[in-house]
Amino acid sequence: MEMILEFAQTHAGLVMNAGKALAVLIIGWMVAGLVSRVIRRRVFANENIDDTIGNFVASIVRWVILLMVAIAVLGIFGIQATSLVAIMGAATLAIGMALQGTLSDLAAGFMLILFRPYKLGQFVEVAGTSGTVKDINLFVTELATPDNVQIIVPNGQAWGSVITNFSHHATRRVDMVFGIDYGDDIEKAKAIIARLADADERVLSDPEAWVRVTNLGDSSVDITARVWCAAADYWELKFALTQAVKEAFDAEGVSIPYPHVVELKRNA
Incomplete structure (x- = not known):
């Protein structure tokens, strides 16, 4: 003491x-x-x-x-x-x-704000990581993944990599592929998909829904549907249409085949 x-x-x-x-x-x-x-x-x-x-x-x-x-x-x-x-x-x-890395992050932070490739609240893929933008400060960009995991990306890496902004445009195109059996009615299957797309209020009328046969696979005839919607409706529409088409195919006798191999025997 x-x-x-x-x-x-x-x-x-x-x-x-x-x-x-x-x-x-x-x-x-x-x-x-x-x-x-x-x-x-x-x-x-x-x-x-x-x-x-x-x-x-x-x-x-x-x-x-x-x-x-x-x-x-x-x-x-x-x-x-x-x-x-x-x-x-x-x-x-x-x-x-x-502090080369830190200064690089600082400069990149100003570039991100100047050109604004993404904003708060938008869903993006930055430096190979996808998430919703929660914060952009002098040195880092903070993302939250769909399962609410925090991801901190240094601004230098964000600015120096490919940036994919899923929320930039007001509308997005939903692409879905449905396989039907070779013995099923193609026009009937296309009509079912088109009808369900037209019935969903989230599907935009312009551009109109596009339904075509796009591939003859090993086990199925593949039909591709392309519809447009508001960007915020993308996933819910995709999930809803996928389920609706499956249920309609079952109800109207259109089969979705499992991968299979047909063996042909020839008489000698």
């Missing part, structure tokens, strides 16, 4: 500065988070501002505030901003070499 008291008396200024620095760090961190959340709420409430841009701006503001807090903390210990700039200038090359 005496040693602690002696240290505190000898280094009273240092202890006081450390306490001030800790207080500034805590308050600055809280303020940065608060300001960032306020900006996000304001942006999301304004229909005239893109949520993706607002989210990115909130991220920038947070990091700027944290940088100012760091400078203030260094100032408490007697390191002036001008000295800090000189030190940072001398260390720029070393830092740049050590």
Whole structure:
């Protein structure tokens, strides 16, 4: 205890500065988070501002505030901003070499916001991973997979890879293939598929439904149906039509064959 008291008396200024620095760090961190959340709420409430841009701006503001807090903390210990700039200038090359990946992610983040290949809420495939975009900040893009697993993709990898945006266009085409037996009535099967497509309100009338024989397989005659719908209806429509066609085929005597091999015997 005496040693602690002696240290505190000898280094009273240092202890006081450390306490001030800790207080500034805590308050600055809280303020940065608060300001960032306020900006996000304001942006999301304004229909005239893109949520993706607002989210990115909130991220920038947070990091700027944290940088100012760091400078203030260094100032408490007697390191002036001008000295800090000189030190940072001398260390720029070393830092740049050590943080190549981070700087690349930062630059890519600005490119993603500038060109906006995807936005918040869209379903995309980025760097080989598919998911809904939950966040785009200075360094990473956050995705949520259909089973709600969080995926963090560095912006450098996102910008440097092929980006597939399934939500970019308002409409999508649903392609389905149905195989029928070689002995079944092709026109009847096509009429069933077309009828079910026309009956579903999610199927758009323009472009109209397309139903054609597209392949003569080893065990089946393959009929392809192509219908258009709103992008948000894609999966539910695909699932519903697949089930509806199966049930209609069963009810009207159109068979869906299993893969099989026919053996032919010839008399010698």
